[in-house]
Amino acid sequence: MRRNITFAPGVVLDDTPFKVGQAGWVACDKVRFHRNLPQVIGGWEAVTATQLDGVCRGIHTWRDNDGALNHALGTTEELYVIVGGDPFTITPSGLSDGLVDSTGGQGYGTGTWSTGSYSRPSTADYIARTWSFASYGETLLACPSGETIYQWSNNTASAAAAITNAPAAVQSILVPMEKRHVVAYGCTDISGNYNPRAIRWSDFEDLTDWTPSASNNAGQKVLEGSGRIVKAMSTTGGEFVWTTSELWYQTYLGDPTQTYQFTRLGTGCGLIGPNAAVTFEGGAFWMSPDGGFWACSAGGVPTRITSPVEQDVRDNLASVQDAKVYAATVGTFREVWWFYPDARDGSENSRYVSLQLDSGAWAGGELARTAFLDAGTGPSPIAVDPDGNVFYHERGRSANGGAIDWSLESGGFYAQASERFIMYRSLYPDVEEQRGLARFELITKEYPQGDETTHGPYDLMVGQDRVDFRASGRISRVKFYGSAAPCFFRLGQINMDITPRGRR
Known part of the structure; x- marks a missing residue:
């Protein structure tokens, strides 16, 4: 099934990623929240x-x-x-x-x-x-x-x-x-x-x-x-x-x-x-x-x-x-x-x-x-x-001709309200005016203080409409980042193909 995952605008540095959840992002660098969506700052x-x-x-x-x-x-x-x-x-x-x-x-x-x-x-x-x-x-x-x-x-x-x-x-x-x-x-x-x-x-x-x-x-x-x-x-x-x-x-x-x-x-x-x-x-x-x-x-x-x-x-x-x-x-x-x-x-x-x-x-x-x-x-x-x-x-869209290094990392979330294990299969990018290669990682764990597993990075090419991958977990976070010149990335909806698994 396809699932839209949304996050409130803004970064929260003073709470744990699980506490932040979908109420914000837990880290960013050279990213602003313009009209409530994250985008790379100007050069x-x-x-x-x-x-x-x-x-x-x-x-x-x-x-x-x-x-x-x-x-x-x-x-x-x-x-x-x-x-x-x-x-x-x-x-x-x-x-x-x-x-x-x-x-x-x-x-x-x-x-x-x-x-x-x-x-x-x-x-x-x-x-x-x-x-x-x-x-x-x-x-x-x-x-x-x-x-x-x-x-x-x-x-x-x-x-x-x-x-x-x-x-x-x-x-x-x-x-x-x-x-x-x-x-x-x-x-x-x-x-x-x-x-x-x-x-x-x-x-x-x-x-x-x-x-x-x-x-x-x-x-x-x-x-x-x-x-x-x-x-x-x-x-x-x-x-x-x-x-x-x-x-x-x-x-x-x-x-x-x-x-x-x-x-x-x-x-x-x-x-x-x-x-x-x-x-x-x-x-x-x-x-x-x-x-x-x-x-x-x-x-x-x-x-x-x-x-x-x-x-x-x-x-x-x-x-x-x-x-x-x-x-x-x-x-x-x-x-x-x-x-x-x-x-x-x-x-x-x-x-x-x-x-x-x-x-x-x-x-x-x-x-x-x-x-x-x-x-x-x-x-x-x-x-x-x-x-x-x-x-x-x-x-412009560069660091005085060089690459702009940027990143954006979400809080922890359950992909389903049932809090079951989830198999992730695909990401469907929704990016406005992307310039330069971007990358995506999915970070999963079973419990709020459990060990994290990082899946990826997966390349997001300009204009790419689907990224296939395999990952599973109960609690998940997403990370987007890049280093390019010229560079721009404005993220819309996060849409992923997920399948519930058995354990709760």
Whole structure:
């Protein structure tokens, strides 16, 4: 008899394969769940043949007044811009190399304000260098974590230069939407002392005026509470501001005596690292220091997202490397991704998990990216690997000309409700737009904790309408995988020819 076997979209990493059953998949790599069905992700192509020096931990894309596309990329050693497809070094004079790896120390939210701090400790650096960027018209603003703010005005022959009078040490910067001034978060305060909860902003139309007076809109706010400011991001109607333990919302008032209002939206929902949050369609998504995933609408209440991958990420996150976690959106598919350093692979970003916002389906796999930015004003998402190679993503069907390695593995299921032994005879593929050879395996066992037997692999050729094989078992799992260039595979129904056998 023919039997259709269906699985809910999404991967579940935090339960056993038998517990997951047909409620999801137990493993995948470079596979997304688009319109509830699994398919191989898009490919990637080199933006430039030049490798960047250092490890990239920040990307910004903007267009100048002539409409030309620019990419800024901050690494542990250099600041680059890519203009016209070519990379140019614009590293500020005198800027020392930052740390590639965090070395521990007192960590986030511990110790006194001026020692062992998250971003600018007084005696030693502890945290891997990250970058914060903003656009001021066509001018690039760039801030390596714990340093001052630099500006660059579209001259590839000139280095970025420090902004006069800007705070000496800053964790994060932004230019609020439609506001002609820059805001510094977690910075040197007006008295000249570093305060990890201080927020300062320049006067309108003047990046060099940071001293509040009755005749300007420069100002300062020190957030109440505990924890250090980690990041700020603009959204519709205001700005999200994260500390290590809280989420705040910043609203523009415009009064020189109170330019901004700051409202605490929640506690126990802080940010794990400076690049671990994204905004999308007015809301924010982020990872917290305990490995949880969160969402919040503009000015709303932070909500923890139930995630079947959270425990796996938390248990394997490389020790003290939290600052490397990098969040990004892939707007075309309405997805949020988090790249993170998995201790099973070392201390650098090596894996990812992703959330599809319409279905709530999670995915994950191995893809080493230290920075990633959605297309925005550019043609495609842009990302950088640990070796400094820069790629456009969702381009083509290959890994920069090489094979894409992908896989998809189901939970355990009974092919019949009677839970009898089943003889499998054939698979009838239902695959859309297959490119490249794929393979299929059937994995069977008698009991949930019994020994597994793998049958196959069996080749699935493009356009093949039937795969004959012989296998038997009571509890079964299926696995599809491939390695090809070009490569694509979108799986529809799983239809197999089965015959019940005697034992129950």
